[in-house]
Amino acid sequence: MTLLEVKDLAVQFDTAEGVVRAVRGVDFTVEAGRTLGIVGESGSGKSVTSLAVMGLHRGAEVTGSVRFQGTELIGAPEETVRQLRGRRMAMVFQDALTSLHPYFTIGDQIAEAHQTHFGTGRKAALARAVEVLGDVGIPEPARRAGEYPHQFSGGMRQRAMIALALSCEPDLIIADEPTTALDVTVQAQVLELLMKIQQDRGLGIIMITHDLGVIARVADEVLVMYGGSAAEQAPAETLFSTPRHPYTRGLLDSLPRLDAADGDPLLAIPGSPPSLLAPPAGCAFHPRCGLYAAAPEAVRAACTGERPPLRLVAEDHRTACLLDSPSEGRITHQEVTA
Amino acid sequence: MIGFLVRRVAGILLTLVVISAITFAVFYLLPSDPAAQFCGKDCSADRILLVRQQMGLDDPVTVQFGRYLVGIFAGQTLGSGDYAVHCSFPCFGYSYQSAQPVWDLMMDRLPASASLAVGAAFLWLVMGLAAGVVSALRRGTWIDRTLMVGTIGIAAMPVYFTAMVLLYLVVGQLGLIPYPRYIAFGEHPFQWIQNLILPWITLALMSAAMYARMTRNSVIETMAEPYVRTARAKGLPERRVVAKHGLRPALTPVATMLGMDLGGLLAGALITESLFGLPGVGKLFADSLNKADQPVIMGVTLLASFFIVTSNLIVDLVYAWIDPRARLS
Numbered sequence: 001m002t003l004l005e006v007k008d009l010a011v012q013f014d015t016a017e018g019v020v021r022a023v024r025g026v027d028f029t030v031e032a033g034r035t036l037g038i039v040g041e042s043g044s045g046k047s048v049t050s051l052a053v054m055g056l057h058r059g060a061e062v063t064g065s066v067r068f069q070g071t072e073l074i075g076a077p078e079e080t081v082r083q084l085r086g087r088r089m090a091m092v093f094q095d096a097l098t099s100l101h102p103y104f105t106i107g108d109q110i111a112e113a114h115q116t117h118f119g120t121g122r123k124a125a126l127a128r129a130v131e132v133l134g135d136v137g138i139p140e141p142a143r144r145a146g147e148y149p150h151q152f153s154g155g156m157r158q159r160a161m162i163a164l165a166l167s168c169e170p171d172l173i174i175a176d177e178p179t180t181a182l183d184v185t186v187q188a189q190v191l192e193l194l195m196k197i198q199q200d201r202g203l204g205i206i207m208i209t210h211d212l213g214v215i216a217r218v219a220d221e222v223l224v225m226y227g228g229s230a231a232e233q234a235p236a237e238t239l240f241s242t243p244r245h246p247y248t249r250g251l252l253d254s255l256p257r258l259d260a261a262d263g264d265p266l267l268a269i270p271g272s273p274p275s276l277l278a279p280p281a282g283c284a285f286h287p288r289c290g291l292y293a294a295a296p297e298a299v300r301a302a303c304t305g306e307r308p309p310l311r312l313v314a315e316d317h318r319t320a321c322l323l324d325s326p327s328e329g330r331i332t333h334q335e336v337t338a
Numbered sequence: 339m340i341g342f343l344v345r346r347v348a349g350i351l352l353t354l355v356v357i358s359a360i361t362f363a364v365f366y367l368l369p370s371d372p373a374a375q376f377c378g379k380d381c382s383a384d385r386i387l388l389v390r391q392q393m394g395l396d397d398p399v400t401v402q403f404g405r406y407l408v409g410i411f412a413g414q415t416l417g418s419g420d421y422a423v424h425c426s427f428p429c430f431g432y433s434y435q436s437a438q439p440v441w442d443l444m445m446d447r448l449p450a451s452a453s454l455a456v457g458a459a460f461l462w463l464v465m466g467l468a469a470g471v472v473s474a475l476r477r478g479t480w481i482d483r484t485l486m487v488g489t490i491g492i493a494a495m496p497v498y499f500t501a502m503v504l505l506y507l508v509v510g511q512l513g514l515i516p517y518p519r520y521i522a523f524g525e526h527p528f529q530w531i532q533n534l535i536l537p538w539i540t541l542a543l544m545s546a547a548m549y550a551r552m553t554r555n556s557v558i559e560t561m562a563e564p565y566v567r568t569a570r571a572k573g574l575p576e577r578r579v580v581a582k583h584g585l586r587p588a589l590t591p592v593a594t595m596l597g598m599d600l601g602g603l604l605a606g607a608l609i610t611e612s613l614f615g616l617p618g619v620g621k622l623f624a625d626s627l628n629k630a631d632q633p634v635i636m637g638v639t640l641l642a643s644f645f646i647v648t649s650n651l652i653v654d655l656v657y658a659w660i661d662p663r664a665r666l667s
Contacts, residue, residue: 056570078576086573093564093571101565101583102663113572148662164572 003172003204004030004053004089009064011045011052020276022048024228025064027310028221030172033198035205037219037236039212039251043273045228046208050174053206054091055081069171087117090165094177096157100149100164106133107145110164117168132163136193155186162193174206179214191217212251216240221316224248227274227284230310234317244319246291283308283320291323299323346654350647355407357643358636362403365632372632376434392416406431410640430640431633435626440637444619447606450520451618453530454537454610455603459596461542462549467592469546470553474588475580477558486554489547501540501613508536520616537614541607545599553592560588590660594653601649605642 011023023045030036038046052062055073066073068089073081093099101109110132111125120128126145133141136159149157158178165173175194179187195218198205207218215222215236222239224232224247232245243249250269271288274280282304286292292303302308302322310318365372373390374381381389390396393416394405405414409429416423416432425431430440469489473482508514518533560566561584569583570576606620615621619638626634658664 054571056567082573082575084573085571091568091571093568095564099564099568101569103586103661112574116572116574116578150663164568 001032002029003032003069004206005065005067006049006053007065007067009049009052009062009066011048011057011060011062013060015277018277021279022060022228022276023052024307026223026225026230028223028230028233030204030206032171032204033202034220035195035198035207035218037215037222038206038208038225039210039215039222040225040231041210041273043227043276044225045276046210046225047176049225050091050176050206050208054085054089054174056085056091083117086113086170087168088170089172089174090168090170092158092161092165092173092175092178095181096152096154096161097149097181099161100157102149105146105148106152106160110145110160110167113164113167128167129163132167133160135166135197136160136163137189138163154182155189158182158186158190159193162190162197166197169201170203172204172206174208176208177210178207180209180211187214194218212255224251227279228276229284229307230318230320231285232317232319232321233310234314238314238317242314242317244313244317245285245321246289246323247285248319250288250290280304282306283322285321289323291321295323346651350651353647354640354643358407358640359403361636361639362406363399365636366399366402368630370630372434375630375632430637433626433631433634435629435631435634440633443622443634444637444641447617447619447622448604449522450616451606451611451620452604453520453523453534454541454607454616454618455600457531457534457538458541458545458607459600459603461538462546463596465542465546466549467553467589469550471557471585473550473554474557474561482554485550489550492543493547493551495544497540497544497609498613500543501536501610504536504540518614518616520618537610537616540613541603541610549592549595552595553588556591557584557588560584563587586660590657593656593660597649597653597656598646601646602642604645604649605638 006026006028009023009026010021013020013022026045026049028036028038038049040046048057048060051057052060053066053068053073055076055078062074064074068084071080071084073084100106104112107126107129110129111120111122114120114125114128115122118125130141130145133145138144138156138159144152144156149160152160158181162178173194178194179190182190191214194205194207197203205218207214209215219236222232222234222236223230224239224245226247232239232243232248234244239248240252243252247269250267253267254269256266269288274284274287280287282302283289283292284307286300286303289303292300295303299322308320308322310320312318371386371390373386373393373395376393377386377389394402397405408414409425409431411427413427413429414425416425423432425439428441430444432439433443436443469485473485476482505517509517515532515535518536521529521533523530561580566579566583569579574583604619606618606623608620608624610616611618611620612624619641622634623638625631626638654664
């Protein structure tokens with residue numbers, strides 16, 4: 001069942017320096033019980049996309065279509081979207097320390113969501129808060145519900161954040177870099193928790209991250225974003241085994257590998273992310289692209305002309321590169337996961 | 339918590355002792371002779387000598403200072419023999435000018451200063467918070483711009499200018515109220531308000547402008563915090579997002595500033611009191627400065643310091659009450 005269908009989503013901000021086109025036409029769908037991974041570097045538009053889906057963008061111009069369980073959210077009255085937020089679709093933010101309110105207890109903050117959407121009394125809502133805190137593996141949930149965010153450890157805080165998102169039993173969870181601020185062992189626990197919850201409740205998850213390891217671990221489908229648009233879209237297995245876009249390949253190549261020979265350099269993509277104020281003409285990636293640099297003059301013109309559209313290169317596999325050719329990835333799905 | 343309080347109170351006492359030592363030293367180093375001051379204009383050299391002795395001015399400065407400190411907490415007997423005068427706790431000495439105990443002088447004047455401070459603070463809080471919050475939430479609109487330009491204009495007006503304009507318009511031209519004179523609240527509450535309204539407005543306007551700008555910045559900053567975004571992501575109605583999740587943290591620094599300002603004002607608003615002839619501590623201070631009335635100047639300085647350090651402590655306690663991160667566990 002399709003939970004969320006996003007079509008031609010674009011987000012732009014008016015700033016003093018000009019119009020920032022943070023997202024320029026992105027399509028994706030999320031199915032119940034499946035995980036869509038959105039991967040990209042800072043400024044690729046991945047977080048902006050998720051906030052736009054939640055209708056949390058203030059002062060931005062959002063166009064395109066976001067259909068959630070059949071309801072169109074773009075252009076819908078704020079009240080309609082508000083009633084879905086936290087209830088049907090919930091968000092897990094990156095830094096739980098700043099994303100949880102420092103003045104209120106964890107229990108209070110979770111109970112508040114429940115009270116708002118179900119009109120539950122305070123006592124019942126607090127009981128519910130204790131229950132979800134227990135669900136996400138927080139020991140002594142009744143006691144900890146009375147504590148403040150700063151009294152929690154990083155991992156526990158992120159669990160509390162997930163509990164907050166789960167408290168109203170949503171159908172979709174958008175997790176924006178949920179594990180980036182955590183150390184590796186805690187990171188694994190939190191990801192496992194999310195996957196277990198997904199299995200138990202059939203949730204749709206959008207996992208936003210810059211970390212390919214996280215994507216490999218949890219994602220069913222992957223959307224690679226670059227400069228505000230989709231560079232490549234494919235099922236996770238396919239993406240890791242046969243990446244088609246040179247940016248995706250660059251990302252995979254730059255993963256450090258344990259089996260690398262001594263003295264092998266760590267590979268990096270040269271250059272830096274494009275400006276969203278004045279993006280490069282044509283393919284946003286071409287100034288950093290090895291294929292472009294190696295291509296003959298005549299072919300190059302295509303890269304700097306129109307922005308290349310996503311095109312189907314295999315079943316369910318789309319890439320926005322004009323120069324790509326099928327190639328074996330340096331790395332396999334299993335290797336990244338391990 | 340108890341330990342914290344004890345440490346803080348000890349710190350306050352130490353601060354006050356240091357401040358009194360500094361003021362004491364300043365006066366000791368001044369070339370003027372307190373005995374001659376106290377004795378008056380037509381005083382013979384013999385008499386001055388006698389006064390010196392009676393006032394204990396021949397003792398080493400440390401002894402004199404020690405006596406001053408002891409006097410504050412336990413009272414002291416000044417002079418000896420027939421001239422002995424017992425100055426009871428809390429003894430800040432006697433005014434050279436009026437020969438009245440400094441403590442009584444200050445306590446006489448405190449109600450007027452407190453009336454002025456509390457009323458003005460109420461006014462500027464209401465005006466400043468309202469303007470600041472509206473400005474922040476309507477950022478970039480004409481309301482915001484009008485308010486912010488207005489606050490710059492108001493903040494640029496010196497107190498004596500505002501006072502003169504108000505007096506000229508309200509009392510002189512329009513004749514709405516008679517020229518203000520201080521009437522105690524207990525005597526006649528309505529006239530208390532009527533007579534203080536102009537001083538209140540005078541004192542409040544500039545602070546209101548400052549508070550409005552500070553509140554605006556603070557609210558704008560807080561509304562951009564990730565936890566406000568989380569509150570929205572939970573699906574809370576915007577009013578609740580603003581009122582519960584946004585304003586509380588945004589107003590914390592305002593509360594801090596209010597505590598400090600109020601503490602400073604309790605010991606007198608020197609200019610405003612002088613302009614309106616209010617019999618407050620600030621006016622007492624100004625008059626004593628003109629007459630080099632050392633004991634009164636020292637007394638008022640200490641009183642002001644006391645109010646400031648105490649309000650500081652209260653601010654910290656309130657802060658801990660509002661923000662759990664500041665609580666000592």
